[in-house]
Amino acid sequence: MEEEFKVENVHGSAIMASARKENREYRVKKYDFKRPDKFSLEQIRTLSIVHESFCRLVTVSLSGKIRKKIDLSVAQVDQLAYFEFIDSIPDPTAIAVVNMHPLRGSAIIQIDPDISFPLCDLLFGGSGMESVENRELSPMERSVSSSIADVLLKDLAVSWEPLIHLEPEVGQIETNPQMAMIVPPTEMVVLVSLKVVLEGHEGRINFCIPFLTIEPLIEKLSAQYWFSRVRNEREDCVPSENIISLKLDCEVLTEAEDLSLRQIGQLRKGSLVRLPLFGEGHSYLRAGGETVMDLTHKKIRSAMKFQVAESRLRDSGVVPGFLNVNQKADSFNEDSIKSLAEEMKKLSRTLTEKIDRLSLNQEQLSDQVFFSTEGDQPAALQKREPFGFIGLPDIPLLYELLSGENKQAVALILSRLDSGLGAELLGHFPKELQPDIIKRIGTMDRVSPEIINKVEKVLLGSFNKIAESSEPDVKGVEKVTQILSLSPRSVESHIIGSLDKSDSHFSEEIKKRMFVFEDIVLLDSRAVARLAQRVDLKDLCLAMKMVAEDSVREHIFTSIPPAEADELKKCLEEKGRVLITEVDKAQQRIVSVIRQMEEEGEMLIGRADEMID
Incomplete structure (x- = not known):
């Protein structure tokens, strides 16, 4: 029996079913109930096309953010059970749980350590040649990883626009794959694996989408939908009256006899070239670089007269590739015009209300600036130095917080501190690390204000937690x-x-x-x-x-x-x-x-x- 099921055709007598014919052969397909296929090959190919566009977008945006060349390409698109994906990725690793609004559920973006650590090093102002360590992400690296995920999600929304207006956002950052169980282990998912090449490093960025999340878009993952969408977009694109009325440069041309390169090279002013078709009365009209009409001509008295022999436009009164403008205008009736007028009134009222609120806020802001003390002014108007909340008594605690941090992040903080505080902090680090930290400060690249703010926010949060827990002791002293x-x-x-x-x-x-x-x-x-x-x-x-x-x-x-x-x-x-x-x-x-x-x-x-x- 097992031998018979290995062949493509199975005899009816070997099938355990009531509706069968024993004298007939049936074509069978293997089906794994533990790993059922939810996506067809056509849908897998469509997802691959979508994410090829995603790779091109991320290559540009991420290269600009880290100021280094980075290449992304689709390595594999496959369907598998969620537990197979979780078991295949390293532990620890960088995992972003993504809310796929307006779709149901979440997705996973996982970045290999071979890529995540160099990316964090670059964002902290380093060279990107950071050695890959088998450890969890530090608090500051987690915060910066969310910034990387934001770049990926922004480009993901653009590449998915033909399917749905997606508004993805990072829900949380995890390092343990077992803590990112967004669906049951046996649930089927589609895995888009992207190959990433960064100077001296190579790894993967995996995008895991559960079937339950992408199920509403299944019908759109087909060649028929994509071709019909392109056709509909072309038909819906109606030129305005101004475009129809544009004047184009036109020219009447006719074909000359065939000339060799030698003959063309010998042409001089006054050379004669035979025009056999012109003599037969054949020519054509070109407008905007396109041939639009075939012409015939004849000489009447001393003037050359041209007549349209055949139009190459598809329909009379229609610009190639567009619908008839008059036909489109006829579709507007009195009811639709009234509805449009009401909608415009609502938008006008909403816009007026927003302008009034904005004016009121500007007046309040002016009052705060001119009539308040410096401490009462809005935070956005108060100038301050990064990490200005750190004082000399905080240095021992700061060292404890930074002892397990990314060394480039340590160099970033030292470079922004007062020189005296920086010297005091550097003295707390082991002597074997001090030269490396100093070298990192000296060779540090420009760091974006966004990254500095994220690092400062993490550090300030740690200080506040410790201050809350130690507050009774301070008051006691x-x-x-x-x-x-x-x-x-x-x-x-x-x-x-x-x-x-x-x-x-x-x-x-x-x-x-x-x-x-x-x-x-x-x-x-x-x-x-x-x-x-x-x-x-x-x-x-x-x-x-x-x-x-x-x-x-x-x-x-x-x-x-x-x-x-x-x-x-x-x-x-x-x-x-x-x-x-x-x-x-x-x-x-x-x-x-x-x-x-x-x-x-x-x-x-x-x-x-x-x-x-």
């Missing part, structure tokens, strides 16, 4: 500082001394919060004068660079000798731009001297309950 600041001196000294022995780190954190450089106004004039003798005047000048309060500067100037005050003022005037980290270090050195002098009994820091006006 602040509360301790407030309590000790109002406690008697003996209580404060006892607690700080005990903490120095048991938890020096916590004790130092309290000391930093209890007295900062601006608190120098709590010292009397004699204490400030003695402090000026103990510290380097250059440190004092550097520490005062970030002091915004005039009261602090004035207190220092009036407390020290006039000669030193003049020298300090001159130093501040001549001091140019300095690193924030250098100012912080100078202030910390002066605060350390103040603590030391207080411990030695050379000065007393006045407290709120001890100050007397």
Whole structure:
């Protein structure tokens, strides 16, 4: 029995069915119930044609985005079960789950690691020669991968326009194929596999579409639909009256005798060429570069008269390839004109309302710009530097966040930070990585503002999450500082001394919060004068660079000798731009001297309950 089913024709006696004839042979086709075919060969070919257009579009748009030549071509279009697709792709990998609105369900765009890592490196400003690693995408790489997917989906919508007005959008980015189960494992899908060639790298971008998603378009995936669509578009394209009335250059031509190349080369002004058909009265009319009519002619008296022998236009009064204009105009009746007028009125009212709202918004925006403070202005009007929310205390946390990130992304962030903060951050990285990071900064290409914003958004989100989880601890330290600041001196000294022995780190954190450089106004004039003798005047000048309060500067100037005050003022005037980290270090050195002098009994820091006006 099994041997008989291997042949193309099967005898009726071998078929288990009631409606059969035993003395007849039947043609059979194998059918796999686990892997049923949902797409015909014609539909597969049509999808291949659609995505060849998609490849041409992506080649142009993606090459422009990464500023490198990238080639895409259709490698394979096939139907298979969804679990077969999931099992065939690497793990981890870059997967974008795509919402295929207005179609039902989702689709999958999967990018091989051989391509995704170099693409991310290029978008971060690198050379694209990043080595491929067997790891999951980092948070910043995920964000940039969504940008790549957006480019693909924009061109996908254009290439699918003949089938449907598609509005695809990225739903989520995954790295584990098992987390992207958009349909049951046995559901049939069509897989469009694209070959991608990037300088030094080659891989695949796979587009997986479930049958349930593309089912409404099945009838359109045929040659008959495509040819009828082209014909309908041609018939529906009606020229306007202005086009019909255009004047074209016309010329009357006739055929000459056959000439060899040698004879053509010997032609000179005044040479005679025989026109055999002209003598028989045959010629033709050309308009706009096309032959439109065959003519006959004869000489009447001294004038040459031409007469139309045959028109090569398909119909009288019809431009080739178009419908009759008058016939199209007759299809408009009174009802359709009224309906069109009503629709135009609605559109006019809608447009008027939108213009009014836009005018109101412009007035409100003007009021905000001219009558509000800088902090109250719209965010779009406030100038800011990328990663401006990062300060010196954030550097250790920033290093922890970047330790597992793409090294080109690290170089991108370092290149946008203040030089002092960048130097502090670079020092946290292992020594073997530091030269590579510096080289990446030096050879970095231009990075689009879109990518910088995405990286900044990811980093800011991580900072906010950590800040939310650690907020109680920060408030606790602040509360301790407030309590000790109002406690008697003996209580404060006892607690700080005990903490120095048991938890020096916590004790130092309290000391930093209890007295900062601006608190120098709590010292009397004699204490400030003695402090000026103990510290380097250059440190004092550097520490005062970030002091915004005039009261602090004035207190220092009036407390020290006039000669030193003049020298300090001159130093501040001549001091140019300095690193924030250098100012912080100078202030910390002066605060350390103040603590030391207080411990030695050379000065007393006045407290709120001890100050007397």
